[in-house]
Amino acid sequence: MRDIDVSVITDEIEKMCMHANRHLPKDMQEGIKACRACEDGPIACTILDQIIDNFQTADKEEVPICQDTGMACIFLEVGQEVHFTGGALYDAINEGVRRGYTKGYLRKSVEADPIRRGNTGDNTPAMITVDIVPGDKVKITVAPKGFGSENMSALRMFKPSAGLQGIKDFILETVENAGPNPCPPIVVGVGIGGNFDHVALAAKKALLRPVDSHNPDPFYAALEDEMLEKINELGIGPQGLGGKTTAIGVNIETLPTHIAGMPCAVNISCHVTRHETEVI
Amino acid sequence: MAEELRRIQLPLTPELAKTLHMGDNVLLTGTIYTARDAAHERMTENLKKGIPLPFDPKDATIYYVGPTPAEPGKVIGSAGPTTAGRMDKWAPEMISLGARGMIGKGKRSASVIEAVKKYSGCYFGAIGGAGALLAKHIKKCRLIAYEDLGPEAIRELYVEDFPVTVIIDCEGNDLYKSGRAEYLKLHNEKKQ
Ligand code: SF4
Numbered sequence: 001m002r003d004i005d006v007s008v009i010t011d012e013i014e015k016m017c018m019h020a021n022r023h024l025p026k027d028m029q030e031g032i033k034a035c036r037a038c039e040d041g042p043i044a045c046t047i048l049d050q051i052i053d054n055f056q057t058a059d060k061e062e063v064p065i066c067q068d069t070g071m072a073c074i075f076l077e078v079g080q081e082v083h084f085t086g087g088a089l090y091d092a093i094n095e096g097v098r099r100g101y102t103k104g105y106l107r108k109s110v111e112a113d114p115i116r117r118g119n120t121g122d123n124t125p126a127m128i129t130v131d132i133v134p135g136d137k138v139k140i141t142v143a144p145k146g147f148g149s150e151n152m153s154a155l156r157m158f159k160p161s162a163g164l165q166g167i168k169d170f171i172l173e174t175v176e177n178a179g180p181n182p183c184p185p186i187v188v189g190v191g192i193g194g195n196f197d198h199v200a201l202a203a204k205k206a207l208l209r210p211v212d213s214h215n216p217d218p219f220y221a222a223l224e225d226e227m228l229e230k231i232n233e234l235g236i237g238p239q240g241l242g243g244k245t246t247a248i249g250v251n252i253e254t255l256p257t258h259i260a261g262m263p264c265a266v267n268i269s270c271h272v273t274r275h276e277t278e279v280i
Numbered sequence: 281m282a283e284e285l286r287r288i289q290l291p292l293t294p295e296l297a298k299t300l301h302m303g304d305n306v307l308l309t310g311t312i313y314t315a316r317d318a319a320h321e322r323m324t325e326n327l328k329k330g331i332p333l334p335f336d337p338k339d340a341t342i343y344y345v346g347p348t349p350a351e352p353g354k355v356i357g358s359a360g361p362t363t364a365g366r367m368d369k370w371a372p373e374m375i376s377l378g379a380r381g382m383i384g385k386g387k388r389s390a391s392v393i394e395a396v397k398k399y400s401g402c403y404f405g406a407i408g409g410a411g412a413l414l415a416k417h418i419k420k421c422r423l424i425a426y427e428d429l430g431p432e433a434i435r436e437l438y439v440e441d442f443p444v445t446v447i448i449d450c451e452g453n454d455l456y457k458s459g460r461a462e463y464l465k466l467h468n469e470k471k472q
Contacts, residue, residue: 054409065411107348119430180387180408240456
């Protein structure tokens, strides 16, 4: 057993919330620059230049890249030999978010109740996902997620007869419907399989992968490339004003599923796709 | 489509709005007001009760933004546009009251486009996700109403050379439709 005081988790999350909101991950920076190099639309080139200027400014001046500093999506992979001490783990996570968003001058975007609304004032509660894994380490991923893109995401319970074509059409349809709203260029996280709840989580986890990475299964890796190409033929372009760069990447995650179904979730993210990971 | 940058001094009178065309890149200077969903809802609810708007709507421009808090010594935090479509429910009423300019990102409904045409307004697009850059053009910020709404409170901003693109002009042209169509046409011609 390895004892870890939960205050260590709080401190780490506090730092990560601030850092993730100010510094776009390298994979995203490189991905956007690569898109700029291939872009052939005149308006699109100007917009991509400003998007690059924006994340470089945020990086240098230590300010939030975007004003929507998101809901704090926190993923923990906890080694089963870890024993947390000094308090409740979820409280410690939320305390880290509270401090990071307050000290970091990040926007507090969380409403206490979905219908009756009311800002909680400190961006808690976080959206927490904990997985138990072998070992004695804790892997923390912080991924602030804005809602301009979250709102354009979709989930559909396909029947197996819809086949691969059904999935392809759904991904394209979701990106088409999103149009300019999710601040293109976007990152497309796709979950296929599992059940209603797990497919959505798979799509979200797909967004945690570096944008230039591929699914380890060559079949899905090829599908990622194919969908990226098809999406970029739509011509939506940066900010929806026309261009080649509609998406920077497509990441697909899959799960085994039921004989009667083939769920698919498409989680849209924007050019400010933030994620960072630390291992304790 | 004009490539030149044009400087515009606010307020946005109907006469001025009529000179703006879809695709124009313009730099706005003057006073604008921030409002998002919660502020729009409260403003229109208050109007029903006879409580006036917290700012004079005549020729006003509303910026759909919820900025991050200002760090000490700074005017404002990051301040890029939010998705404008969420304000479609209230925008025609705001336009009919005199607020002619809107700054946001994303598609608008047919009823908003109609109102822009009818009252000679303009929907400007600012780059979504470019909050760090856009904040540099905001020179003054003053909270004027609904403080309890936090990031959704109404603020009066003074902007200088704030970069926007005319998305919907007062003839009802929509750059989201034309910009993409134009790109695809060019792109397909190149391919052949
Ligand atoms: S969709 Fe992304 S880039 Fe656009 S406003 Fe939201 S967080 Fe920012």
